[in-house]
Amino acid sequence: MSLKQKAVPEAVTSVPSYCYNCVSGPDLMTVRVKDGIATAIAPNHDAIGIHPAHGRPCVKAYGLVQKTYNPDRVLTPMKRTNPKKGRHEDPGFVAISWDEALDAVAAKLKDIEATGKLDENSMPRVAATFGHGGTPASYMGTFPAFLAAWGAIDFSFGSGQGVKCVHSEHLYGEFWHRAFTVCADTVQTRLILSFGTNVEVSGGPCAVRRHADARIRGIKRIQIEPHLSPTGACSAEWVPIRPKTDAAFMLAMVHVLLHEARRDQLDLAFLKDRTASPYLVGPDGWYLRDPDSGKPLVWDEVSERAVPHDSPGIRPALDGTFEVRNVAAHGPDDERIAYDHVAARSAFQVMGDTMRPYTPEWAAEVCDVPAGTIRHVATEFLDNACIGETIVVGGRTLPFRPVAITLGKTVNNGWGAFECCWARTMLACLVGALEVPGGTLGTTVRLNRPHENRLASVKPGEDGFMANKLNATGKGKWADKPTGRNAHKPLIPIVGDSSWAQALGPTHLAWMFLKDAPKEWAKPNPPDLWFAFRTNPAISFWDTDQIIENMAKMPFVVAFAYTMDETNHMADILLPDATDLESTQIIRVGGTKFVEQHWEHAGIIIRQPAVEPQGEARDFTWITTEICRRAGLLEAYNTAINRGAALVPLKREHYDYSLAIDQVHDVETIWDAVCKAATHELTDGADVKDLAWLKTNGLFVVPFEKKDWYLLPTMEDQGLRFEMPYQERLLKAGIELGRRLHEHDIHWWDTQLKEYQALPTWHDVPHHWLKSTRDLGGHPDDYPFWAVTTKSMPYTTGNNAGIPLMNEVAQNLRGHGSVVMNAGAAKKLGIKAGDWVEVRSPISFTRGKAALVQGCRPDTIVVQGQYAHWKTPYAKDLNFPSLNKVIPLSMELTDATGSGADLVRVSVTKVDGPLAEDAR
Ligand SMILES: Nc1nc2c(c(=O)[nH]1)N[C@H]1C(S)=C(S)[C@@H](COP(=O)(O)OP(=O)(O)OC[C@H]3O[C@@H](n4cnc5c(=O)[nH]c(N)nc54)[C@H](O)[C@@H]3O)O[C@H]1N2
Ligand SMILES: Nc1nc2c(c(=O)[nH]1)N[C@H]1C(S)=C(S)[C@@H](COP(=O)(O)OP(=O)(O)OC[C@H]3O[C@@H](n4cnc5c(=O)[nH]c(N)nc54)[C@H](O)[C@@H]3O)O[C@H]1N2
Numbered sequence: 030m031s032l033k034q035k036a037v038p039e040a041v042t043s044v045p046s047y048c049y050n051c052v053s054g055p056d057l058m059t060v061r062v063k064d065g066i067a068t069a070i071a072p073n074h075d076a077i078g079i080h081p082a083h084g085r086p087c088v089k090a091y092g093l094v095q096k097t098y099n100p101d102r103v104l105t106p107m108k109r110t111n112p113k114k115g116r117h118e119d120p121g122f123v124a125i126s127w128d129e130a131l132d133a134v135a136a137k138l139k140d141i142e143a144t145g146k147l148d149e150n151s152m153p154r155v156a157a158t159f160g161h162g163g164t165p166a167s168y169m170g171t172f173p174a175f176l177a178a179w180g181a182i183d184f185s186f187g188s189g190q191g192v193k194c195v196h197s198e199h200l201y202g203e204f205w206h207r208a209f210t211v212c213a214d215t216v217q218t219r220l221i222l223s224f225g226t227n228v229e230v231s232g233g234p235c236a237v238r239r240h241a242d243a244r245i246r247g248i249k250r251i252q253i254e255p256h257l258s259p260t261g262a263c264s265a266e267w268v269p270i271r272p273k274t275d276a277a278f279m280l281a282m283v284h285v286l287l288h289e290a291r292r293d294q295l296d297l298a299f300l301k302d303r304t305a306s307p308y309l310v311g312p313d314g315w316y317l318r319d320p321d322s323g324k325p326l327v328w329d330e331v332s333e334r335a336v337p338h339d340s341p342g343i344r345p346a347l348d349g350t351f352e353v354r355n356v357a358a359h360g361p362d363d364e365r366i367a368y369d370h371v372a373a374r375s376a377f378q379v380m381g382d383t384m385r386p387y388t389p390e391w392a393a394e395v396c397d398v399p400a401g402t403i404r405h406v407a408t409e410f411l412d413n414a415c416i417g418e419t420i421v422v423g424g425r426t427l428p429f430r431p432v433a434i435t436l437g438k439t440v441n442n443g444w445g446a447f448e449c450c451w452a453r454t455m456l457a458c459l460v461g462a463l464e465v466p467g468g469t470l471g472t473t474v475r476l477n478r479p480h481e482n483r484l485a486s487v488k489p490g491e492d493g494f495m496a497n498k499l500n501a502t503g504k505g506k507w508a509d510k511p512t513g514r515n516a517h518k519p520l521i522p523i524v525g526d527s528s529w530a531q532a533l534g535p536t537h538l539a540w541m542f543l544k545d546a547p548k549e550w551a552k553p554n555p556p557d558l559w560f561a562f563r564t565n566p567a568i569s570f571w572d573t574d575q576i577i578e579n580m581a582k583m584p585f586v587v588a589f590a591y592t593m594d595e596t597n598h599m600a601d602i603l604l605p606d607a608t609d610l611e612s613t614q615i616i617r618v619g620g621t622k623f624v625e626q627h628w629e630h631a632g633i634i635i636r637q638p639a640v641e642p643q644g645e646a647r648d649f650t651w652i653t654t655e656i657c658r659r660a661g662l663l664e665a666y667n668t669a670i671n672r673g674a675a676l677v678p679l680k681r682e683h684y685d686y687s688l689a690i691d692q693v694h695d696v697e698t699i700w701d702a703v704c705k706a707a708t709h710e711l712t713d714g715a716d717v718k719d720l721a722w723l724k725t726n727g728l729f730v731v732p733f734e735k736k737d738w739y740l741l742p743t744m745e746d747q748g749l750r751f752e753m754p755y756q757e758r759l760l761k762a763g764i765e766l767g768r769r770l771h772e773h774d775i776h777w778w779d780t781q782l783k784e785y786q787a788l789p790t791w792h793d794v795p796h797h798w799l800k801s802t803r804d805l806g807g808h809p810d811d812y813p814f815w816a817v818t819t820k821s822m823p824y825t826t827g828n829n830a831g832i833p834l835m836n837e838v839a840q841n842l843r844g845h846g847s848v849v850m851n852a853g854a855a856k857k858l859g860i861k862a863g864d865w866v867e868v869r870s871p872i873s874f875t876r877g878k879a880a881l882v883q884g885c886r887p888d889t890i891v892v893q894g895q896y897a898h899w900k901t902p903y904a905k906d907l908n909f910p911s912l913n914k915v916i917p918l919s920m921e922l923t924d925a926t927g928s929g930a931d932l933v934r935v936s937v938t939k940v941d942g943p944l945a946e947d948a949r
């Protein structure tokens with residue numbers, strides 16, 4: 030077999046491909062190739078009318094030419110010669126042959142197989158980390174087939190993705206409306222309330238295009254966030270809210286809709302039929318149930334009695350308190366309660382009572398936003414909801430509710446995120462704008478299957494809701510032994526235990542427990558082998574100094590390496606993968622997906638070697654096949670590919686493109702089979718394409734019904750209700766979890782247990798950060814600023830920080846590589862534009878140049894991204910600040926879903942200049 034992939038013939042000058050360097054993709058592009066050299070990136074005009082951005086990638090994709098020819102690339106396999114690991118240890122990497130590198134990895138795998146795949150704590154001895162929201166999967170070829178062939182892998186060690194990403198929304202969104210990510214139905218909505226969603230920067234070309242078109246149509250967007258982002262700058266209104274008080278703002282909106290608007294201004298039909306609003310709640314907080322069937326009861330206004338919610342011909346009451354007789358309730362740990370005679374409130378009534386104190390006047394104090402502003406935002410939301418209007422989509426009449434609310438990543442993770450996610454979803458329910466044209470929509474599923482079809486993931490479950498698999502918390506059912514080092518299964522019921530669950534657990538705990546585990550918890554050993562690809566936790570996580578220390582404890586690290594970076598500095602073996610323009614992969618495209626990818630087509634796209642790999646870099650699929658062959662895993666690996674680990678099953682009832690399992694297949698053979706199987710599946714065998722066809726044409730799509738952007742028809746067809754407003758199931762899970770943890774004498778999760786509420790109530794969310802400052806030995810008065818972060822258009826997290834073109838274009842962006850602060854606040858501190866400042870928290874400090882603006886709250890500073898590199902070539906010379914140095918890794922700043930926020934209390938002082946390289 031030839032070691033190198035064949036490049037495309039020289040005559041080809043424009044090679045279709047995809048970019049999936051950030052979660053807003055995949056987007057389409059073409060690569061201009063002259064004399065075998067990639068010279069430019071350009072749109073793929075064949076996708077006009079198919080791709081929502083008409084075949085255009087964003088500025089980041091234009092950096093891929095420099096990425097390919099970066100003189101600092103790792104271009105041979107390497108091994109470490111200095112056994113000591115640490116930031117200040119020179120790894121002493123030396124070039125080795127592919128044979129030596131692959132044999133070393135295979136030998137380690139065989140070794141582990143011989144000792145047992147689990148260690149003495151029953152933790153997988155092999156761990157793997159992939160960064161940036163799952164996008165590395167679109168660059169790792171058949172590596173998932175290796176992971177499947179191996180079996181026990183610990184995905185516990187996160188990078189910044191997950192816990193500091195849009196985490197709570199992933200969990201609650203998917204629970205409530207199969208919405209791992211959420212966006213507005215931008216193409217049809219009239220009003221978007223954006224709480225810190227910087228969508229013009231973070232949403233990729235599809236979002237930018239959709240929002241630009243919407244502005245021409247006359248949409249209004251109100252941007253609610255502490256500093257004026259580019260999204261705020263091109264919105265109709267900017268509301269500078271105090272950080273981490275968004276829940277109070279939204280609870281006050283709920284108050285206005287419930288207590289200031291007329292009832293008939295709400296979508297009463299939606300609330301009665303598609304939510305649990307009429308379900309009766311008893312005095313102990315549990316749904317009242319029919320004693321025979323166990324079904325939740327509602328008050329029927331026709332017969333004036335309590336009846337099961339799904340009884341035909343009833344008219345359920347929305348508001349009210351009712352006297353009911355002979356009813357049951359199901360408490361925690363299967364406790365059965367019987368009531369002879371009891372007063373019951375509808376869930377809607379309980380919500381009304383709970384939301385009564387949250388007036389706009391109350392929220393004004395908390396949020397530092399005038400009550401009149403909150404009231405007018407709530408009123409505009411209601412006035413634009415068009416309740417009663419319908420629209421026909423794909424032959425089906427659906428409600429038309431053109432109002433949407435989106436939440437950015439600091440709003441929907443960490444403390445306060447549950448309240449925000451609930452309030453956002455409830456506000457949509459109050460006006461019937463959830464999962465309908467114009468409203469707030471989910472885009473994709475990750476915790477439920479099938480991943481490629483969120484509608485098909487909806488199945489009837491308990492109590493008239495869709496099925497959701499929580500991790501068991503009942504007595505005798507709770508998993509007291511974690512299956513991974515971040516303990517997602519014992520600690521986080523709502524994350525479940527599907528393939529993505531572990532990576533969405535509290536992944537910082539895995540790192541923290543390597544240093545110190547609570548005494549009631551078995552201190553985990555580091556994994557014997559850790560694979561890292563396209564991730565840089567040493568830069569992207571919190572308290573990066575501590576992460577680095579813990580990373581140095583990993584005994585054998587295999588890093589796929591593009592350039593040297595802060596994480597692969599700790600590696601034992603570096604494997605250079607052929608990058609974006611040099612290797613082959615086929616992925617799905619279209620349908621609906623994060624962030625604003627709503628297509629009227631669905632199908633597959635290809636990434637292909639537009640140019641020969643540089644140096645000794647190799648296609649990921651070739652590398653994987655060789656690891657498997659040498660480790661004795663070939664048959665299991667080929668079997669996994671046949672089962673679908675490389676995209677789609679190669680064999681199904683109606684077709685068979687499967688590979689012989691005892692043979693080594695080359696890269697093209699594998700993707701040719703995948704291409705045929707995928708196109709067979711898409712067309713029921715009517716139009717089967719091979720790899721050569723896809724290489725020429727770039728994409729293969731079939732129509733995707735626009736009706737399938739919306740979940741409501743699926744809910745209606747199955748007679749299901751959204752699990753709103755009352756969270757009986759979560760309340761129960763929280764009580765049971767508390768009992769289990771306390772039975773094991775575990776009390777360090779008690780604050781998190783408080784988040785399990787049937788209905789959210791406000792608690793002083795910002796206080797968590799003030800308390801943390803104090804607990805770390807600081808006095809809150811000495812750290813008077815909130816420091817927050819944001820994305821930058823030309824950068825995908827830290828992924829392309831080493832590409833000079835990105836820094837060059839970013840010079841045009843306000844605040845690039847700086848500490849952005851309010852000009853008035855700076856003046857009081859004697860800080861002028863361009864001065865060096867030091868940003869300090871109790872744990873550490875970072876330095877950057879001050880950029881002074883008016884569009885930032887005086888109590889807030891902003892530091893973009895994660896660019897405090899000390900190893901990544903080029904990036905390390907930029908001397909940029911990063912909040913990740915100063916945000917603690919903290920149990921107390923972890924919410925019940927296991928996430929935290931990129932937020933910290935800091936001081937800002939003027940200093941003479943930058944830090945020396947080794948002090949950064
Ligand atoms: N301060 C701050 N921190 C943040 C954030 C923030 O906004 N501010 N955002 C957080 C969020 S939301 C996320 S999702 C995480 C993401 O953080 P991570 O998941 O850790 O991902 P990246 O920082 O993108 O790291 C990508 C790494 O892959 C390497 N790489 C790039 N291309 C290739 C390639 O072709 N081959 C190989 N082998 N390697 C490659 C890059 O050099 C880089 O080291 O960061 C989080 N951290
Ligand atoms: N160009 C680019 N696009 C990306 C990425 C990238 O790295 N670069 N990364 C992708 C990833 S992994 C993710 S997770 C998404 C994230 O996408 P977004 O959620 O849009 O993330 P940010 O740009 O960090 O937006 C943060 C905004 O929240 C505001 N903010 C901070 N704290 C608060 C608060 O307490 N309340 C309110 N209301 N606002 C607050 C800030 O002012 C800022 O404008 O972006 C994705 N898209």
Ligand code: SF4
Pocket residue numbers: 048049050051052053054055056085086087088089090232233234825
């Ligand atoms: S938004 Fe830009 S970087 Fe992200 S996938 Fe699309 S083209 Fe690539």
Ligand SMILES: [Mo]
Pocket residue numbers: 161162190191193194195
């Ligand atoms: Mo993210």
